Amino acid sequence: MVKMRSIQRGLMTLTAVVLVIVLTACSSAAETGGSEGKVQVTATTGMIADVAREVGGAYVDVTGLMGPGVDPHLYKASQGDIRKLExxxxIFYNGLHLEGKMTDILEKMSKSKIVTAVTENIPVDELRSGEDTGGTEYDPHVWFDVSHWMHAAEAVRDTLMEADPEHAEEYKVQAEQYLTKLEALDSEVREKIQEIPEASRVLVTAHDAFGYFGQAYDMKVMGLQGISTAAEYGARDVSELRDYLVENNIKAVFVESSVPAKAMEAIIAGAAEKGHTVSIGGELFSDAMGAEGTEEGTYIGMIRHNTQTIVEALK
Structure with missing residues (x-):
């Protein structure tokens, strides 16, 4: 009996050792990509995940945390998200406090793994202030100026080259190809906006996400809410924006895929009471891209969709 218990204890010890080896191997595989050898990348927003896939190509496996219609300003990380980060x-994130409370988690993780804010290379003097519109120190919506998003692509490139030096040259080539596409996109947007008569280049949206777009492509931008959707708006904000639409004969406003449309509908109804007709010019993608597998589910496709929607409604 004693010998049997000794054998059982030995088997239990052996099982425990094997389990530790298996778990260690799984953990290592999760970080390096397992048998495929891909670098495991987690990105907070869809826009960042798209850049990582473009620059990383076949050498990365990218997981995005925030899908279509998700508002990053109000996002709270789940236990599943924490596991994906671990x-x-x-890890790639936007920075400039776009991710709100998640920033603390990401900063802690930076002590044990590679964590990059893709906005880190954008010159500070090119960042818009966010303090005047209920946000943080800087406006985080930098992706609406394509030239700024080129800096983000470069940050992704440099990080992947550091994390996976074996494929550094491939990352460099793929980044150059993507940057060429972004440069063409920047020119394309600039030309399209010129189709709108100058007096009609007023973009009115649910929250002030398009400031960089207006600054880069010569449009006046107005949002009911401030930089962050966490900022409250009141009856005075609604009435002031309504009066502006009436007084300036603005014909269209835009809703956003990640922000409820009811506030903009209230403004339209208020303008109608004053005898001015305002329509919804279309839905824009602001803090989140479209569904995976659609054109709007890529950064370039999202920017093209927004630009075309704006031009068709205002020209």
């Missing part, structure tokens, strides 16, 4: 070898 399993990643590389």
């Amino acid at each position: 399993q990643a070898k590389v």
Whole structure:
């Protein structure tokens, strides 16, 4: 009997050792990509995940935390998100406090793994202030100026080259190809906006996400809410924006895929009471891209969709 218990204890010890080896291997595989050898990347927003896939190509496996219609300003990380972050070898996030409370988690993780804010290379003097519109020190919606998003692509490139030097040259080439596409996109947007008569280049949206777009492509931008959707708006904000639409004969406003439309509908109804007709010019993608597998589910496709929607409604 004693010998049997000794054998059982030995088997239990052996099982425990094997389990530790398996778990360690799984953990290592999660960070490096397992048998495929891909670098495991976790990105907070869809726009960042798209850049990581473009620059990383076949050498990365990218997981995005925030899908279509998700508002990053109000986002709270789940336990599942924490696991995805922990399993990643590389984490990309926007920075400039777009991710709100998640920033603290990401900063803590930066002590044990590669964590990069893709906005870190944008010159500070090119950032818009966010303090005047209920936001943080800087406006985080930098992706609406394509030239700024080129800096983000470069930050992704440099980080992947550091994390996976074996494929550094491939990342460099793929980044150059993507940057060429972004440069063409920047020119394309600039030309399209010129189709709108100058007096009609007024973009009115649910929250002030398009400031960089207006600054880069010569449009006046107005939002009912401030930089962050966490900022409250009141009856005075609604009435002031309504009066502006009436007084300036603005014909269209835009709703956003990640922000409820009811506030803009209230403004339209208020303008109608004053005898002025305002229509919804279309839905824009602001803080989140479209569904995966659609044109709007990529950064370039999202920017093209927004630009075309704006031009068709205002020209």
